[in-house]
Amino acid sequence: MAARRGREAVARAAMAELRxxxxxRLSSSQVFRRADELLRPVLEFDAVCxxxxxxxxxxxxxxxxxxxSLGSYQDAVYLEVWADDLATFPKIRGSGLHAETLSRATRGAPQRSIRYREQISRHGFGDELRAVFDAAGGMWGCAAFMRAPDRGPYPDRTRELADTAARLLGQALRAGHLPPPDPHPVDPTPAVLLLDRHNRPRALSGPAEDLLARLADPTPTSLDVPTAVAMAAEHARRAACGLPTPHxxxxxxxxxxxxxLLHAAALREAGGADASAGEVTVVATPATPAETVxxxxxxxxxxxxxQEVALLLLRGAGTREVAQRLLMTPYTVQDHLKAVFTKTGVGSRPELVVRMMSAPTPGPPGG
Incomplete structure (x- = not known):
C-alpha cells in the first residue's frame, strides 16, 4: 500500500510539472527531454521515440x-505510411483517446500487429504505448513508448496516466509554436528535391541543401532526408496508387x-504502371501568412x-458581418473578441492583424 501511494505521489508531481x-514556451526538443525525465518513472518504459x-x-x-539507434528508420517510415496496422497514431486520434497500448488494441495478441512482428519484438521489446499530443484542434506531436518483455504489458492505469500526460504535452508543444516575434525576410525560391525509390536525393535545386539542414531531425536516422520529406514522398506514392492519404x-x-509546405508528386516511367516504388519530386516553399495564420x-x-471570429476579422469583416456569418449576436462576437485579445496578448484589431500576419515575408532570391 505504501509503495502504491508513493507511485501515485510521483505521478501527481509529474503531471503538475507537465502542466x-x-x-x-519551450522548443519541441526541450519539451520532449523534460517529458522523458518526468514520465520514465511514471510510465515505466525502456525506450521512447x-x-x-x-x-x-x-x-x-x-x-x-x-x-x-534509428538504423532501420526507413522501414519504420514505410510501415507507418503503408501498413494498415492496429493502434497507429491516426487510429488512436480518431478513437477520441490520447493514448493506447498495443497489448490492449490486440486483446493480448500483439502478434496480430505487423509493427510488433517487424519492429517491436525484433528490437527486444514486449509492448508499446502510443500517445498523440492534441490541443486546440491540432496534433502537435506524438510518441511511442516501448518496454521490455519482462515488465509485462502496460496496465490500464499506466495507459490512463499516459492519456492525461498526452493532453498536457499537447498544450506544451502548442505553446512553443507561437509566431516568431521579429521575423526576417525569407528566400521565396522553391527548394526542389528529386528522390529515388529509397528516398535518397538524386538531384537538388534552389535552396534545397540549406533547407534540408534546417529541417534535419534532432536524432540522426537511416534516412538521407528529414522525416517530413520522407513522409511526404511516401504519401505521394500512396496517392499515385489510388490509396487514401491525408491531405x-x-x-x-x-x-x-x-x-x-512540402508538396510531393510520384513519378513513373513513360508507359509504367507502378508509381509506389518510383521517384518522387518534393517541392518545399515558405508558408505564406494566409497559410500560417x-x-x-x-x-x-x-x-x-x-478562431472563426478571428479569421473573419483578419479578412476585414466588421462585428455585424461576423455576427451574421456565424449566426450569433454582436454582443457574443464582442465576447469572443475579448477572449481573442486576451489569449494573443493584443489590445486592438490592428494589433491582432500585426501579430497574426507576422510570418516571415518573402525577400529577394538568395537574400
Whole structure:
C-alpha cells in the first residue's frame, strides 16, 4: 500500500510539472527531454521515440530519441505510411483517446500487429504505448513508448496516466509554436528535391541543401532526408496508387520558427504502371501568412469558435458581418473578441492583424 501511494505521489508531481511546461514556451526538443525525465518513472518504459507533427494533418514530421539507434528508420517510415496496422497514431486520434497500448488494441495478441512482428519484438521489446499530443484542434506531436518483455504489458492505469500526460504535452508543444516575434525576410525560391525509390536525393535545386539542414531531425536516422520529406514522398506514392492519404502538403516548422509546405508528386516511367516504388519530386516553399495564420491561432489556444471570429476579422469583416456569418449576436462576437485579445496578448484589431500576419515575408532570391 505504501509503495502504491508513493507511485501515485510521483505521478501527481509529474503531471503538475507537465502542466507548467505550457507556460514556458519551450522548443519541441526541450519539451520532449523534460517529458522523458518526468514520465520514465511514471510510465515505466525502456525506450521512447518522440515526434513532432503537422498540426493540421497529424502527419509525423520529425523524430527524437536518446534510447534507440534509428538504423532501420526507413522501414519504420514505410510501415507507418503503408501498413494498415492496429493502434497507429491516426487510429488512436480518431478513437477520441490520447493514448493506447498495443497489448490492449490486440486483446493480448500483439502478434496480430505487423509493427510488433517487424519492429517491436525484433528490437527486444514486449509492448508499446502510443500517445498523440492534441490541443486546440491540432496534433502537435506524438510518441511511442516501448518496454521490455519482462515488465509485462502496460496496465490500464499506466495507459490512463499516459492519456492525461498526452493532453498536457499537447498544450506544451502548442505553446512553443507561437509566431516568431521579429521575423526576417525569407528566400521565396522553391527548394526542389528529386528522390529515388529509397528516398535518397538524386538531384537538388534552389535552396534545397540549406533547407534540408534546417529541417534535419534532432536524432540522426537511416534516412538521407528529414522525416517530413520522407513522409511526404511516401504519401505521394500512396496517392499515385489510388490509396487514401491525408491531405498534402505536409507542414513543418524549421528551427528558426518558419513554416514550410512540402508538396510531393510520384513519378513513373513513360508507359509504367507502378508509381509506389518510383521517384518522387518534393517541392518545399515558405508558408505564406494566409497559410500560417490558422496555425498561429491554434498555437495561442483559441477555441474553434474564437478562431472563426478571428479569421473573419483578419479578412476585414466588421462585428455585424461576423455576427451574421456565424449566426450569433454582436454582443457574443464582442465576447469572443475579448477572449481573442486576451489569449494573443493584443489590445486592438490592428494589433491582432500585426501579430497574426507576422510570418516571415518573402525577400529577394538568395537574400
Amino acid at each position: 507548467e511546461l505550457a507556460g514556458l 518522440w515526434h513532432t507533427a503537422d498540426p493540421a494533418t497529424g502527419l509525423v514530421n520529425s523524430v527524437q530519441s536518446e534510447d534507440l 498534402i502538403p505536409v507542414r513543418i516548422r524549421a528551427r528558426d520558427g518558419r513554416w514550410y 490558422p496555425l498561429h491561432l491554434a498555437a495561442y489556444g483559441l477555441t474553434a469558435r474564437e
